[in-house]
Amino acid sequence: MTWCAKAVGLGWGLALLGCGGLRPALEVPSAGGSLPDGRADLHVHVTMREALRPFFQGEPGGGELADAPGKRLVNQVEPEALRRAGVRLVLATVWPPNALRPGRSALGEALHQLALLEDFARRSPDFVLAHGAGEARRSFASGQLVLVPAVEGGEGIRRVEDVDLLYAAGARSITLVHFFDNSVADAADDQFGPLVGGLTNGGDGGLTPLGVEVVRRMMELGILIDVAHASDQTIVEVLALTEPAGVPVIYSHTGAGWADTRCLSAPLARRVGAGGGLIGIGLFRSPFQEVPAEERWEGFEPGTCDDDVAHWLHYTRQAGAEAVMLGSDFNSVIERARPGGSCARGMRHTGDLPALFAALEEHGVMREQLDGSAARVLRVLEAVEAHARPEAQRVARGRRPPREDLFPSNVP
Template sequence: MPEVDAMTWRAKAVGLVWGLALLGCGALRPALEAPARGGVPPDGRADLHVHVTMREALHPFFQGEPGGAELADAPGQRLVNQMEPEALRRAGVRLVLATVWPPNALRPGRGALGEALHQLALLEDFARRSPDFVLAYGAGEARQRLASGQLVLVPTVEGGEGIRRVEDVDLLYAAGARSITLVHFFDNSVADAADDQFGPLMGRLTNGGDGGLTPLGVEVVRRMMELGIVIDVAHASDRTITEVLALTEPAGVPVVYSHTGAGWADTRCLSAPLARRVGAGGGLIGIGLFRSPFQQVPVEERWEGFEPGTCDDDVAHWLHYTRQAGAEAVMLGSDFNSVIERARPGGSCARGMRHTGDLPALFAALEAHGVTREQLDGSAARVLRVLEAVEAHARPEAQRVARGRRPPREDLFPSNVP
C-alpha cells in the first residue's frame, strides 16, 4: 500500500540519519567524584527517560551498560554508556522509566513489533542479571521495591511503529511495557510526529503534513487507558497531543511528555499552551539533557553570566516549564544513553553532562535558581501518583485479555539477526 511504502521509506531515511550519527569512541569508567557537601540527598528522585539497554538497541555500535566497565568521560561521547548505579544513588535518583528504542530500520529481517518485544525481553534479562536494578510493572510494586532500597526500572517503549492493530498494544503490555511513546522521529500508523526534528531539510524527508491521531491511533489511546499504560506524547505533533488530550482529559487520565527542551526546534518541543494542559491534568514534563543545533533557550529565562551550550540551558528549560505548567509537573527526563550530545563543561556545571555522576551539579544549579529541594526530592512520588492515576482507570478484564495474547513467534528472533 502507498501509505505503508511511504512509512517504510521515511523509516529508512531516519535510519540513514542515525547511521551518520553513529560516530564515537569508547572510554573506560572515569572516577566518580565524592558526594558534594551536605551528603546524599533523600531517595525521592526520578528520571522519566533513560535508555538503559542501548547497547542492545544499537549493537554493535554502542559500548557499555549500567554497572559495567565503560562510562562516558566527555559530553560529546554519544555511543558510550552514561548511566552508573552508584552515581544515581548519590544523586538521589531511585526510580527510572527505562526506555527501549526499537530501531527497526537498522534491523533487517525483524519487524518493528518484533524488535520492540525483543528489546523488552532484553531489558528484563538485564535486570535479572544486574544486582543494582529491579523491574517494576506497576505503582504498588515500584513502591515496594523502593522501600527495599533498590533502583527501580519501569519498562517503557519509545515509538509506536510496531503497532499496526489494537491487539499489538496488548502484546506490548503483556511483554511489560507500562508507558509507550506514540511516535518517535517520523509519522506512523498511530499518529503524526513533530516535523523538523532534524531540521527543516530532513523534516521534509522524514515526515508528512500536519496530522494528528489516525483512526487506529484513537483506538490505541483508548486501549492504553483500558490497560493502564501511561501515554507519552514526546515527539508528537501539536495536533496529535491536542487530540490525545481530548480523549484523556475527560477521563481524568494524566499523560507525560517524557523529554523535551523549551526550544529544541520550533516543532520539537512542548508548546506553552499544551504544557499548561499537561500540568493541569496531573501529568509530567521531563527536561531532556540533549544539545541540538536547532536549540534555543527562552531569553526571559537567562540570567547574567548565562553560558549557552552548558547545563545553563537545561536549567533555563526547567525554569521555563515550571513557569508554564507549575513546579509539580516538571522533573528530569534526561535521555541519557541516547545518541545525543550533552551540555559542554562550563556555566553552572564545571564538567558538563558526561553521565549520571554529573547530576548533583545540575540539581545544585537548579536549587541556586529557585527550584526547591522539596520539588526535586518529590519527583519519584509524582511519577508513582501518575502511575496510580493511570492504573485506576484500567479495566482488569482488558488486562486479563492482554496477558493471554501470544506474540508472533516468527517475528521475534530471526536467526540472522544478533
C-alpha cells in the same frame, strides 16, 4: 532519543546533526503509604547497547562510562552515580530502531528488547524491574534502583492487539510516535526531514483511526501515554480522549521551544500540567533551543547546563513545579552540555547530575520538588492504573505474538 537535537539514522550508520473545562486528574489514594524521598528520571535508555549494537559500548554497572559531553555511543548511566544524585526511579526506555533489523519487525524488536531489559534487571544487583506503581512502591524498600519498562515509538503497532502484546511483555509506558509519522499518529514536524527509506517526516496531522483505538486501549490497560515527539495536533487529540477521563499523560523528554521548534509548546505544557501529567527536561545541546536573552541571568553561559536549567525554569513557569522533573535521555546519541556555567564538568553522564540539581536549587527550584519527583511519578502511574479494566489486562496477558518468526536466528 530527543528530537530537539538532530539525530539521523541512515541504515546501519548513525550521523549526528548536531482548554478550558478540564476534568481534574484522578485523586488516587496511595496503596503503599508514604515514600522516602527519591528523585525520578522519565527517560533513560538503560539497555541502549542492544538497540545500537554493534556500535554502542557498555551498559550500566559494567564499568564503561563516557568521559566527555561529546562522547556518544558510550554508556552514560552508572547506578552508584544515580544513587548519589538521589535518583531512585527511572522509566527504562527501549528504542526499537526503525528498519535496522533485517528479518525482524518493529514490533518484534520492541518485544525482544523488553525481554532483554527483563534479563538485564535479573542479572543486575543494582536494578529491579517494576511493572506498575504497586511493585515500584514495594521495591523502594529494597534499596535498589527501580526501573519501569517503557517503549519509545509506536512503529511496531499495526493493530490494536499489538498494544496488548507490548503490555504482556512488560511495557507500562509507550511513546506513540518517534521521528516519523507512523500508523498511530503524526510526529512533530522537522525532526530531520524525509531522508530515510522514503519514510515521511512529521506533519500537521494527529491521531489516525488506529491511533484513537490505541489510546483508548492504553487507558483500558493502564499504560502511561507518552506524547513526546508527537505533533501538536496529535497531542491535542490525545488530550481530547484523556482529559474527560481524568487520565494524566506525560511528555517524557523535551526542551523549551522558544524558536518555534518541535518541542512542547507553552499552551500544551499548561494542559499537560493541569491534567496532572508530567514533563521531563531533556539534557542535550541543540542550536534550535538557544535560550533568549530575557531568559538568561548574569553569568549565563550558552551551551552549558545553564541551558538545561533555563528550560526547566521555563516549563515550571508554564505548567507548575509539580509537573516538571528530569527526563535526561541519557544513553541516547546526542551531545550534552559542555563544561562551564553551573556545571564545571558539563553533562557527561549520571555522575554530573548533582551539579545540575545544585544549579536548579540556586535558581529557585525547591529541593522538596526534586526529592518528591519519584512519588509524583508513582501517583501518575496509580492514576493511570485506576482507569484500567482488569478484564482488558487479563485478555492482554493471554495474547501471544502472531505466527511469524520475530526473532530469526540469522539476526546478529
